[in-house]
Amino acid sequence: MILIEKLIEDASHDMLNPVLNFDIAKKDEELEQIASAVSFYLRAAEYGHDTHPTIVYTSLLKVARCFEDQANREQSVSNALLQAIQYMPARPEGYFLLSRFYERSQKWQECYTFAEMGMMYTTRLDQLPADVEYLGEFVLFFEKGVSAWWLGRKEESLKIFYDLLKQDIPDHYRSTIKYNIYKIDPNAII
Numbered sequence: 001m002i003l004i005e006k007l008i009e010d011a012s013h014d015m016l017n018p019v020l021n022f023d024i025a026k027k028d029e030e031l032e033q034i035a036s037a038v039s040f041y042l043r044a045a046e047y048g049h050d051t052h053p054t055i056v057y058t059s060l061l062k063v064a065r066c067f068e069d070q071a072n073r074e075q076s077v078s079n080a081l082l083q084a085i086q087y088m089p090a091r092p093e094g095y096f097l098l099s100r101f102y103e104r105s106q107k108w109q110e111c112y113t114f115a116e117m118g119m120m121y122t123t124r125l126d127q128l129p130a131d132v133e134y135l136g137e138f139v140l141f142f143e144k145g146v147s148a149w150w151l152g153r154k155e156e157s158l159k160i161f162y163d164l165l166k167q168d169i170p171d172h173y174r175s176t177i178k179y180n181i182y183k184i185d186p187n188a189i190i
Helices: 004-013 018-030 034-047 053-068 074-087 093-104 108-121 137-150 154-165 171-184
Strands: none
Touching (some): 053 074, 093 137
């Protein structure tokens, strides 16, 4: 395990290195030093713009995540996610995170739209250098299913949820889907 002190010392000799800045940001985030993490993620995004696209993209997604738990930072969250999507529009993670952000904000059309857009980019994926809570294509379908119900598309929502239950998905998604099906149709057989 690399200590934060060692990373900072290394960065002091190579301050424009996007990888070192990214590594420091990840470590700061682990240590719940959120302001510092945001600063280093932004530096990684700036310094890696022309040379390290996945670092830049992931950094912008992580900035959004850092702001997500803070009160009154909704604009910062959506800005960071939109910048990530603009930077690498052919990746699904940003679309998922923005769709989930809109779901949590109860902006159902936006949730549905960004889930649908993200579904176009799920086929070829390189691993990102950090976890950004994207678990696979099914999370976009989940967001689409939730928002479809709120948009008055009950049958579409139920079809998506039943299709998801046939997949190998994490238990917390499976139980949420079953709960949603029951709320939509209390007579449903699950």
